[in-house]
Amino acid sequence: MHFKLIIGCVVLFLFSCKKHKDLYPDTAIGGHACAGLHISSSNYHDNSLEAYKYARSFEQLALIEVDAQLSLDGTLWLFHDAELDVESTGTGAVPQKNDAYLSGINYSSLEKERVIRLSDLPADLKGIRLIIDLKESDGTDNGLIDSTKLIDALKEAKQYFYNGDLALVTNTRRFIPTIKGLGFRVYYNVVNALQFWSYSTAFIVDGAIFRNSDIAVSDVNSLKSLGKEVIIYDVRSPNGIRSALEKIPHYLLTDDIKATLIEKYK
Numbered sequence: 001m002h003f004k005l006i007i008g009c010v011v012l013f014l015f016s017c018k019k020h021k022d023l024y025p026d027t028a029i030g031g032h033a034c035a036g037l038h039i040s041s042s043n044y045h046d047n048s049l050e051a052y053k054y055a056r057s058f059e060q061l062a063l064i065e066v067d068a069q070l071s072l073d074g075t076l077w078l079f080h081d082a083e084l085d086v087e088s089t090g091t092g093a094v095p096q097k098n099d100a101y102l103s104g105i106n107y108s109s110l111e112k113e114r115v116i117r118l119s120d121l122p123a124d125l126k127g128i129r130l131i132i133d134l135k136e137s138d139g140t141d142n143g144l145i146d147s148t149k150l151i152d153a154l155k156e157a158k159q160y161f162y163n164g165d166l167a168l169v170t171n172t173r174r175f176i177p178t179i180k181g182l183g184f185r186v187y188y189n190v191v192n193a194l195q196f197w198s199y200s201t202a203f204i205v206d207g208a209i210f211r212n213s214d215i216a217v218s219d220v221n222s223l224k225s226l227g228k229e230v231i232i233y234d235v236r237s238p239n240g241i242r243s244a245l246e247k248i249p250h251y252l253l254t255d256d257i258k259a260t261l262i263e264k265y266k
Contacts, residue, residue: 020265021266023245023264023266027249027250027251027252027264028250028251028252029061029062029251029252029257029260029264030062030063030065030131030251030253031051031055031058031061031063031065031253031254031257032253032255033047033051033065033066033067033080033255034048034052034054034055034064034065034066035051035052035055035257036236036254036255036257037080037255039255039256044111045087045107045109045111045113047116048111048113048114049113049114049120050111050113051113052066056126056128058261060261061128061257062129062251063251064128064129064131065130065131065169065233066078066118066121066130066131066133067079067133067135068118068133068135069095069135069137070094070095070145070149071094071097071102072095072096072097072099074146074149074152074153075102075119075153076118076153076157077094077102077115077117078115078117078120079094079115080135082135082137084097087109088106088107088108088115089106090105092139093137093139094135094139095138095139096138118132119156119160121161123161123162124161124162124163124164125163125164125165126163126164127163127164128164129164129167129185130161130164130167131168131187132157132169133169134168136170144172144174150175151175151179154179154184158182158183165185166183166184166185167184168186168187169187169188169189170186170187171188171189173199173201176201176204176205180205187205187209188205188207188208188209189208190210191210191211192215193222193223196223196228197222206228207223207230207231207250208223208228208230208231209231209232209253210230210231210232210249211232211233211234212232212243212244213234215247216247217247220248229250229251230250230251231249231250232244232247232249233252233253235254235255235256236254236255236256238263241263245264
């Protein structure tokens with residue numbers, strides 16, 4: 001009887017190991033807009049403090065991405081859309097509003113989460129990488145946010161967060177050497193590898209972030225071959241998650257954390 005019990009325990013142990021095998025060990029998982037963007041099954045609104053804390057409850061996550069916009073007062077606020085009235089109680093655009101106004105806004109979601117500053121997130125990153133997807137529009141059709149205010153805000157972020165890694169996603173490719181000099185990793189948001197390599201500053205940034213539907217394995221391999229990091233985002237369904245994982249990027253920013261971890265650890 002004792003021998004059978006030992007055998008049974010060994011079988012259970014082996015089954016447990018097999019069940020939780022990492023099928024994609026070369027790809028780390030992160031939360032997109034904290035815990036998912038525009039996904040009905042998400043517990044909390046994207047870019048909210050509640051969504052961030054929910055994402056941090058998964059020990060397997062290596063990074064979290066947030067969307068940030070600069071207010072009139074030069075403060076980075078977490079908000080994805082160009083217009084506040086799309087998904088909040090506010091109106092207008094974040095870059096056209098001061099901090100006092102933004103402090104009184106909530107999301108138009110079930111939980112009515114508060115719109116928050118970047119510095120409302122816990123300062124201790126606890127070993128993860130925080131990726132800031134910077135929206136550089138000043139709220140007008142073609143204008144960009146003030147460069148001095150931007151650099152000052154990034155300096156403050158670098159001083160505020162600790163015990164982790166900070167990265168920036170840029171669409172405009174402005175001030176790359178300065179931002180790198182502050183200690184940020186920098187990624188271009190591009191359509192494919194060809195577009196990435198067309199930029200003269202491609203060789204000094206750390207890599208690129210791609211929408212999953214836009215790229216193929218060849219794009220991933222093109223960047224990897226020259227030591228650049230690849231991040232894939234915009235995945236929600238099991239099929240989309242698997243297709244992204246099979247391209248073997250360095251990182252996958254998912255809109256469904258649980259579903260992605262199920263696919264990765266089987």
